[in-house]
Amino acid sequence: MTSKDGYSWTKAQGLRAGVPSIGVIEPPSNVKSADTVYDVIVVGAGYCGLTAARDASLAGLKVLLLEARDRIGGRSWSSNIEGYPYEMGGTWVFWGQANVWREIARYGMQDELEISYDFSRGINKYLLSSPQGTQTFTHEEEDALMQSSLAKLVNVDGCLGKTVVPFPHSGVLTPEARKYDHMSVADRLAEIKNDLTPNERLCAESFVLLCSGGTLETTSFYEFLHWWALSGYSYEGCIDYLVKYKFRGGQSSFAINFFKEALASGNLTYAFNSPVATIQHGGNGVQITTRAGQTYKSTKMICAIPLNVLNDVAFDPPLAPGRKAAATTGHVNQCVKVHAEISDRDLRSFTGISYPHNGLIYGFGDGETPAGNTHVVAFGGQHNHFHPEENLEHTKAAFQGFAPMNIERLVFHNWSKDEFAKGAWFFPAPGLLSTHLKDMRARESNVVFACSDWALGWRSFIDGAIEEGTRAAITVRADFAGRAKL
Numbered sequence: 001m002t003s004k005d006g007y008s009w010t011k012a013q014g015l016r017a018g019v020p021s022i023g024v025i026e027p028p029s030n031v032k033s034a035d036t037v038y039d040v041i042v043v044g045a046g047y048c049g050l051t052a053a054r055d056a057s058l059a060g061l062k063v064l065l066l067e068a069r070d071r072i073g074g075r076s077w078s079s080n081i082e083g084y085p086y087e088m089g090g091t092w093v094f095w096g097q098a099n100v101w102r103e104i105a106r107y108g109m110q111d112e113l114e115i116s117y118d119f120s121r122g123i124n125k126y127l128l129s130s131p132q133g134t135q136t137f138t139h140e141e142e143d144a145l146m147q148s149s150l151a152k153l154v155n156v157d158g159c160l161g162k163t164v165v166p167f168p169h170s171g172v173l174t175p176e177a178r179k180y181d182h183m184s185v186a187d188r189l190a191e192i193k194n195d196l197t198p199n200e201r202l203c204a205e206s207f208v209l210l211c212s213g214g215t216l217e218t219t220s221f222y223e224f225l226h227w228w229a230l231s232g233y234s235y236e237g238c239i240d241y242l243v244k245y246k247f248r249g250g251q252s253s254f255a256i257n258f259f260k261e262a263l264a265s266g267n268l269t270y271a272f273n274s275p276v277a278t279i280q281h282g283g284n285g286v287q288i289t290t291r292a293g294q295t296y297k298s299t300k301m302i303c304a305i306p307l308n309v310l311n312d313v314a315f316d317p318p319l320a321p322g323r324k325a326a327a328t329t330g331h332v333n334q335c336v337k338v339h340a341e342i343s344d345r346d347l348r349s350f351t352g353i354s355y356p357h358n359g360l361i362y363g364f365g366d367g368e369t370p371a372g373n374t375h376v377v378a379f380g381g382q383h384n385h386f387h388p389e390e391n392l393e394h395t396k397a398a399f400q401g402f403a404p405m406n407i408e409r410l411v412f413h414n415w416s417k418d419e420f421a422k423g424a425w426f427f428p429a430p431g432l433l434s435t436h437l438k439d440m441r442a443r444e445s446n447v448v449f450a451c452s453d454w455a456l457g458w459r460s461f462i463d464g465a466i467e468e469g470t471r472a473a474i475t476v477r478a479d480f481a482g483r484a485k486l
């Protein structure tokens, strides 16, 4: 099945909107009666909503899952182009992420992982490209350079940030953490400007921008420290947790298991292609109306809609002021993630930075396609932001910013223009977490708000989405706890 989401380009086919994916659900709805009053309606079929819907339906609750798109997975989904899974959004997982690993084990997918990198051949180098030219390093030199740059960046306490974020899964920001949350990474770089070599500066800045998808000014320094802490306070940890292990069959091959298990419970009703327009809630329950005018009723609701689009839904009563303010501020991540299938087999083992002049900042060989070509993935963001489908020549030129390559195919999802995401993974500007993390997590009468965007641990990750979906289902189950069958 082909989703309406995403784009692909080849010379023969030109630019095409819509990408095939095993995450597209057919038939798009199994609603039998418009009059059913559900125990809980879950809005959003990303990993958070899928987890919540599955756990609630397995607990015996009558669940309706409503999703705006034609597919599951939200910001994590994979293509199925000629049998090859280009990851359109969330990709890498790691066994150190407790929630995601629990689910990988649950579905017996521990042997379905593969390593993105293959440092074995051809241009087996780290290419550091700046307006001054391209320098070439071994991958060992790359690791040493990245470790020394990031160590200088995070070392605010002589302990690589360990005293600032000693418990990365805690939701409590200490006064010191708040201090760093009010600082941007640009502020921190100004403090250490005399300590970094020019190459260390290039490496630190481009790595931070890879993480935040924002600019140095809009990136909370605390949240970078939080990612660093979650990754075991080391660059090696960052690689293991953030960009190394992915599913051979793509993210949609993982997400589909959540949906199938929920459906097999017999308690799941669902409707895709159903963007929610209004949510009314009060003492008597919840009434939800889609843009097409269809209404659904339930006792409870789990709202798994991302922060940047929460204000696009009309809530009655209106959202609590703190949550409304957080959604108005939004997060800053406007990551541009683009895949290229290239005929140059020698580039399978390269990694590279092309900064600060280029639209794509960070790229590397990510796989080999069925045609035997190299698959390169590259990331840009708010810094030199661009929309890949608007100027394909610019997009291709941005890949050449790493190394000359012969591009045969491009595949991407424009998350900035996606009306149901308006951005990529959550990354906060200075001050957002200190001011509004608690607000984002609070429930409002019968509505539980759950999303990876305000998870406690791996906030911004698939793990955080599952953490939140689990929390939401437990909360709603507790509401029904008196009922006999639970």
Ligand code: FAD
Pocket (backbone or CB within 6 Å): 043, 044, 045, 046, 047, 048, 049, 066, 067, 068, 069, 072, 073, 074, 075, 076, 088, 089, 090, 091, 092, 093, 242, 274, 275, 276, 277, 304, 305, 306, 309, 313, 335, 337, 415, 420, 421, 423, 424, 425, 426, 450, 451, 452, 453, 459, 460, 461, 462, 463, 464, 465
């Ligand atoms: P979402 O996946 O956004 O789900 C929310 C759902 O709500 C969506 O399906 C949306 O369509 C739906 N929705 C929105 N509005 C409405 C409405 N009005 N009515 C009905 N439905 C609505 N994480 C990792 O762990 N590893 C990675 O490598 C990684 N890389 C990433 C790369 C990119 C480019 C992106 C975009 C994200 C990446 N992430 C990664 C982050 C990860 O994808 C997300 O954190 C996670 O998928 C979010 O899940 P969620 O369920 O909380 O939200």
